[in-house]
Amino acid sequence: MSALTLVLGGARSGKSLYAEGLVTALPAPWVYVATAQAFDDEMRARIAEHRARRAEGWRTLEAPLDLPAALAGDRPVLVDCLTLWLTNLLLGEHDIAAATSALEAALDRRTAPTVLVSNEVGLGIVPDNALARRFRDEAGRLHRLLAARAQNVVFMVAGLPMRVK
Amino acid sequence: MSALTLVLGGARSGKSLYAEGLVTALPAPWVYVATAQAFDDEMRARIAEHRARRAEGWRTLEAPLDLPAALAGDRPVLVDCLTLWLTNLLLGEHDIAAATSALEAALDRRTAPTVLVSNEVGLGIVPDNALARRFRDEAGRLHRLLAARAQNVVFMVAGLPMRVK
Amino acid sequence: MSALTLVLGGARSGKSLYAEGLVTALPAPWVYVATAQAFDDEMRARIAEHRARRAEGWRTLEAPLDLPAALAGDRPVLVDCLTLWLTNLLLGEHDIAAATSALEAALDRRTAPTVLVSNEVGLGIVPDNALARRFRDEAGRLHRLLAARAQNVVFMVAGLPMRVK
Known part of the structure; x- marks a missing residue:
């Protein structure tokens, strides 16, 4: 398994921006795995804001449920975010334990x-x-x-990373 | 007063498991002070899960309100958790200031x-x-x-302790 | 701009007391900028409790909205708290982006x-x-x-500061 970083934090704590910085410090291209589903205007606006901010060099994959497929390539990947993936699993009444095991196996196979x-x-x-x-x-x-x-595990506070691991 | 450790954290942040590890690093037997009251199925399931996980060597005391009595012995003690104790005090309309003072006095008398x-x-x-x-x-x-x-004071994030004191 | 410290934390985490200690370590007089509006009894009690605790040497300015004016002097200032200022802006339907820019400009002009x-x-x-x-x-x-x-940025946990920056 290649290096895995978990960026945790509250709402608007700067998680995405910090995570993007970690990935774009590596050679492009990068893969942005979006788990959001644009089911209302508020969410559509958030997705558009995130997308507009990202520089060139990103390829976006939409993966509201199937994270393992999105993680299959050999490029650096940013998954944003697990909370929405979990929400999608819960609302769709999917088997969370099975989905989590499949995610772990996909992480084990990562080479970037x-x-x-x-x-x-x-x-x-x-x-x-x-x-x-x-x-x-x-x-x-x-x-x-x-x-x-x-x-690496970081806990974001006001846009600043606190290192947990 | 013997060494006191406070383990804080959010829901399912790994507080209990971490705290159990601190206590079981000491010679057995250990005392587990449970403040939970099994007033519904959700709570009963949580209590059963916690109890099933604990190894031999634990003696369990149920203390929804009277923490000082539960702290009276000379063995290492884990109190899990203060939040439920406080909930029990509040819902029972007990005097929280008096209960807190009694808890402090009991902690002062601890020899383990x-x-x-x-x-x-x-x-x-x-x-x-x-x-x-x-x-x-x-x-x-x-x-x-x-x-x-x-x-010692730790703040748990995703199962990992951040040292606060 | 003179030294700026941001004290973040949860409810009753000891933010105010810690912040007061930072300010009173400097030569008096100090300015306490209160953003609270006493619109109900619960809030009046909180304001009175905070005020009663503060030592001599404090001058209190009430600034539910106009923080830049309250920051204009040349004495050490404690603003308690931004959350209520933001609440007042939101409930009054003020322009938050403009108010934030004015706050930043006022911070730039600070000499204490x-x-x-x-x-x-x-x-x-x-x-x-x-x-x-x-x-x-x-x-x-x-x-x-x-x-x-x-x-300086600190995140308060149980009355204790965790340094973020």
Whole structure:
């Protein structure tokens, strides 16, 4: 497995920009794996903003569910973000344990650096609704599993990386 | 007072597993102080999962409210977790200031290491309801007070400890 | 621009007390810029508690909206807190981009140290309502912008500062 970096942080904490900087420090071309699905105007605006910011040299793959296929190439990859991938799995009632195992196997096969971005969502009050509680439990499990495999883990605060590992 | 460690972190951030590792590095037997009350199926499942994971050598005490009694022995103790203890105090309309003072006095009398686990809950949007706001205020106060006494404070991110103190 | 410090953290994480310590380590008098508006009893109680704690040597300026005017003097200043300033801007439907630019210009003109306190609010589950989502997006953007300018950025956990920058 080639170098794996996990970039965690809150909303608008600068995760994507920091992760892009890690990838573009490597020789182009780079692969941007977008997990977002543009199901409403707010999300469409966010996706357009992210896309407009990225420089030339990026190839974009849309992978709302099938991350292993998107990770199959031999170029540096940025996955932005795992939180939306997990949301897509949950809302589509997919098998999260199986999807996570397939993601791990795909990471094992990587021959170029991989940067994974994800939102830390577990530091507020316990949510009222059961789906949100399940989501943050699954996100926590996924982050722990990936952080254990990663060579580098950072926690973003106000655009600045705190090194966790 | 013997060594006090405070393990803070979000939901499913690996607090319990990390704290168990700190305690089981010491000679057995160890005391596991469970503050959870199994008032619904979701909570019963969580308690069962935690209990199944723990190795031999643990003695479990249930202490939804009376932490000082549970801390009275001379073995290494893991309290998991303060957040639920505080919830039990709040819902039972107990005097939190008095309970906190009694906890501090009990910690002062400890002759073996103590590890306290608690959820950080104050890093999201201000909750809509007043009880949740009061809860996170009380949790913040309790954490500050205990962190000031502790020799070690860690903040868990994705299963990894960040040393705060 | 004189030294700028940004103190971030969750609810009741000890941000204000830590920030006050930074300022009062400098020669008095100091300026306390309060952005809170006492629109209900809960907020009035919080303001009174903060005010009662502060020692002599503080001059208090109330600045729910006009931070640049409050920053105009040549004494050390503590702004407590940016989160409420942003809330006031949002609820009053002011131009946040313009207000932020004016704040940056005022910081550039500072000739004495400035300490800014703000709540980290983006580490929980995505809020249900659009205003809360917009608020945490704006807060995230503001924190990144100010953290990039600041000489010192700390993230408070249980009353203890973690140095981010």
